[in-house]
Every structure is written in structure tokens, then in C-alpha cells.
Amino acid sequence: MTVQTEVRSAEKGVVLITPPLPGTTNMEIDEALLAGATPDSPVVLRIYRWKEPTLSLGHFQSVEDRDEEPGLSNVALVRRKTGGGAILHDHELTYSLILPARSAAEKGHSEKLYRSVHLAIAKGLQSLGWDAVLSETCTCSTATNPKQEPFLCFSRRSPVDLIVGQYKIVGSAQRRTKLGLLQHGSLLLRSSTLTPNLQGLLDLPNSNQENLEERSRSVGIHQTQDEIEFWTKQLVLWLQSGVSQVVECGWQPAALADFPTLEGMKAC
Amino acid sequence: MSIVPExxxxxxxxxxxxxxxxxxxxxxxxxxxxxxxxxxxxxxMALPKVGQEVTAGHEFGEVESVKAVSPMYSPVSGTVVGVHEELVNRLDSLNQDPYGNGWIMKVRMSDPSELTKLLDWPTYKHQCENS
Structure with missing residues (x-):
């Protein structure tokens, strides 16, 4: 495999932060952004949440497999175009990255993008006092070593997953077409009553709680909504830093209305 | 006769x-x-079905590697007349013999002249070496 090693330069990047939307709309937006990608399109970094707790299945996962998690049987359901395991989108932030392809010859996943993005988030979390590192372990099923993986993404481990202690905090998955690369990822902020065995970042020990509280106060965090804004801003900065290892972008804010391919979704 | 990439x-x-x-x-x-x-x-791997129409340059199936999904694009247009169903349970065949036991589908071509638009081995090899 020849991995793309050079950093693509001088590209336009846009940051799209959308309000909480239904699961189908969230997925349709990402799919439309990938389907509308051209070599001249900007790199898109989108941060979003979900209107209600929603279970997103990995592209090839079976709906019946959610019986493994009885607490999720009545949760809203949607299927991602990206691979990997199921994610309960409750107390978390979701991101998507769309990188237009330079050629149809690019195939498969880009470990460099996974790794650089997760390393940037780990570095950011370390600065806030969490012992965040890459997992460097694997529960992966392969053609030569088939096995049943856990249903939930956050119960699985791949070497580039981001963990704090024994808990996975960030996981990502990709879809690569000849038009471009879509990477989905999730930052788990807090445990959900629907998946009590999983812990979120804010449930886990922080060696510098005082510093975090001071930083939070400095940006005016007093309520849940402020907390979401704080973590959204942090995630944008870390993702931009991670993406810059693969594509050097000049970033600008954007809105759904700026994308002609999302014409039918502007009412959302 | 075995199939060789050349x-x-x-x-x-x-x-x-x-x-x-x-x-x-x-x-x-x-x-x-x-x-x-x-x-x-x-x-x-998600395979096409026998009888399905495929179009050159368009998706005919998908493959998932660890956490990444990629579509597969048909090199020719026509009707699918054979599908390698066993491949789904033996994906290691693709690692061992991608040009033999790793075949995916057989297509009755509607326009055999499309073959001339595809890359020959030297051109394709050059693309791989420079990507």
C-alpha cells in the first residue's frame, strides 16, 4: 500500500456547526456533502448533536444485533455510511470530516487521518488534565482472524482509538469513494443511562480539575448549554490541528445554506 | 489457464x-x-445479485475493511450473470489470489468496446507506483 504521506496544501476548509437534528437528517447532510464533493470543494469539518438519543449502526451492522444491548431496543435508529460499530448519540458530540478526493486511485481507509486527528484530541485533553492516549490494542475482526466484535463502537478497540484509563472516549470510522473521504467520529462526554457500562470523558478522573474549572469559568461555562459550546469549540480546534497534518487548510465558518447540494435540507 | 495481472x-x-x-x-x-x-x-463484502444491471464506472458492491467502507466500481456495463457468493465467507481469498479465487462477479457485457477505455497493465502499474 502506498499511503498518502505528503501534506496537501493551501486548501479551503469550512467549519459547519449545526443544531441538534433528527438522525436521518444528520446522516443525509453528511452523505450529501460527500456525494457533492468535487476536486474544488472545500474540506468540511462539521460538529453536530442529535435531537433525541439515537443509535447509529455501522454500515454493515444488522439491526437484530442491537438485542445484545436490551436498553437500546426502543431508541431511534439510523444507519451510517461509515463502517465500525454502533454508537449511542446521547451525551456526546459527533463530528464529520469530508475531504474531497484528488484522484479515484485513493482507496480504503486513511490511517494517517484517524491517527493525526485522534492524537490532536489526545494532546488537547492532556492539556486539560486527562490521561488520554491511543489504545494501540485491537479487538478487530479480520478475514484471516474472524471473530465476533462487540456491538457498540465504544466497547471495541482499534489501535488508533482514543482512551482515558480503560474507557474509549473517541472513536472514528470512514467511507472512501472516488469523490472523497468521509470520516465520522464521536467524543463521548458523559455516560448515558441507556449504556451504563460506558463512561464519558467528564465521568473520568482529571488530574487538573482546578485548572479545568478555571478555564471553564474563563469562557463562561455555568450551564449544560455552555458546556456544549465549550467542548464544541475545543473539538473544532483539535480537529483543525489534526487535519492540518494531512491537509493544510485556511478555515472559515459556514452554514447549511452555503452548500447547494443541501438545498432540500435548509428548512431543518 | 490462470489469470495474470499483465x-x-x-x-x-x-x-x-x-x-x-x-x-x-x-x-x-x-x-x-x-x-x-x-x-x-x-x-x-456486499455483492451484486445475478440479473442485476451494472454500468461502467458506477458502484456494484461495497467492501468494509477495519472501520472503513469503500464502494467497488464496475469496469464494464452489462448484466451480472455470476457472483462469487463463497467469497463473503472467505475474504482471505482476496489476499491470497485476487486474480483467481478472488474474482467477484461475471458480467455479460452490453458494450465490449468499453474494455478499450480501461487502463492496460503498464499504465495501471505506473499509477499505483506513483499514487
Missing amino acids: NLRYLDSHEWAHVSTDEPGIATVGISSFAVEQLTDLVF
Whole structure:
């Protein structure tokens, strides 16, 4: 495999932060952004949440497999175009990255993008006092070593997953077409009553709680909504830093209305 | 006769087509060893169905490697007349023999002249070496 090693330069990047939307709309937006990608399109970094707790299945996962998690049987359901395991989108932030392809010859996943993005988030979390590192372990099923993986993404481990202690905090998955690369990822902020065995970042020990509280106060965090804004801003900065290892972008804010391919979704 | 990569025609997205002299209207389709290498560990493949119409340059199936899904694009247009169903449970065949036991589908071509638009081995090899 020849991995793309050079950093693509001088590209336009846009940051799209959308309000909480239904699961189908969230997925349709990402799919439309990938389907509308051209070599001249900007790199898109989108941060979003979900209107209600929603279970997103990995592209090839079976709906019946959610019986493994009885607490999720009545949760809203949607299927991602990206691979990997199921994610309960409750107390978390979701991101998507769309990188237009330079050629149809690019195939498969880009470990460099996974790794650089997760390393940037780990570095950011370390600065806030969490012992965040890459997992460097694997529960992966392969053609030569088939096995049943856990249903939930956050119960699985791949070497580039981001963990704090024994808990996975960030996981990502990709879809690569000849038009471009879509990477989905999730930052788990807090445990959900629907998946009590999983812990979120804010449930886990922080060696510098005082510093975090001071930083939070400095940006005016007093309520849940402020907390979401704080973590959204942090995630944008870390993702931009991670993406810059693969594509050097000049970033600008954007809105759904700026994308002609999302014409039918502007009412959302 | 075993299929050798030098005798195949390729899409730039790494799918190959082979036409045997025994069945001149039928193209056997697969993905190249370079693609298998790029995809790394394969965990799932969605195949087309016999009777399905496929179009050159358009998706005919999907493959999932660890956490990444990639569509597969058909090098020719026509009707699917054979599908390698066993491949789904033996994806390691693609690692071991991508041009033989790793074949994916057979297509009765509606326009055999499309083959001339595909890359020959030297051109494809050059693309892989420079990507």
C-alpha cells in the first residue's frame, strides 16, 4: 500500500456547526456533502448533536444485533455510511470530516487521518488534565482472524482509538469513494443511562480539575448549554490541528445554506 | 489457464476485468492486489445479485475493511450473470489470489468496446507506483 504521506496544501476548509437534528437528517447532510464533493470543494469539518438519543449502526451492522444491548431496543435508529460499530448519540458530540478526493486511485481507509486527528484530541485533553492516549490494542475482526466484535463502537478497540484509563472516549470510522473521504467520529462526554457500562470523558478522573474549572469559568461555562459550546469549540480546534497534518487548510465558518447540494435540507 | 495481472484491464479505482477466449462476451471482475493491500484487513463484502444491471464506472458492491467502507466500481456495463457468493465467507481469498479465487462477479457485457477505455497493465502499474 502506498499511503498518502505528503501534506496537501493551501486548501479551503469550512467549519459547519449545526443544531441538534433528527438522525436521518444528520446522516443525509453528511452523505450529501460527500456525494457533492468535487476536486474544488472545500474540506468540511462539521460538529453536530442529535435531537433525541439515537443509535447509529455501522454500515454493515444488522439491526437484530442491537438485542445484545436490551436498553437500546426502543431508541431511534439510523444507519451510517461509515463502517465500525454502533454508537449511542446521547451525551456526546459527533463530528464529520469530508475531504474531497484528488484522484479515484485513493482507496480504503486513511490511517494517517484517524491517527493525526485522534492524537490532536489526545494532546488537547492532556492539556486539560486527562490521561488520554491511543489504545494501540485491537479487538478487530479480520478475514484471516474472524471473530465476533462487540456491538457498540465504544466497547471495541482499534489501535488508533482514543482512551482515558480503560474507557474509549473517541472513536472514528470512514467511507472512501472516488469523490472523497468521509470520516465520522464521536467524543463521548458523559455516560448515558441507556449504556451504563460506558463512561464519558467528564465521568473520568482529571488530574487538573482546578485548572479545568478555571478555564471553564474563563469562557463562561455555568450551564449544560455552555458546556456544549465549550467542548464544541475545543473539538473544532483539535480537529483543525489534526487535519492540518494531512491537509493544510485556511478555515472559515459556514452554514447549511452555503452548500447547494443541501438545498432540500435548509428548512431543518 | 490462470489469470495474470499483465493480461487484465483496469479502472483507476483498482477494479480489473478479464475476458476469456472461451467466453468472449463475459467479463470476470475483481479488485487488484494493490487495492487489497490498501484496504488492509477486510471484514465484509456486499455483492451484486445475478440479473442485476451494472454500468461502467458506477458502484456494484461495497467492501468494509477495519472501520472503513469503500464502494467497488464496475469496469464494464452489462448484466451480472455470476457472483462469487463463497467469497463473503472467505475474504482471505482476496489476499491470497485476487486474480483467481478472488474474482467477484461475471458480467455479460452490453458494450465490449468499453474494455478499450480501461487502463492496460503498464499504465495501471505506473499509477499505483506513483499514487
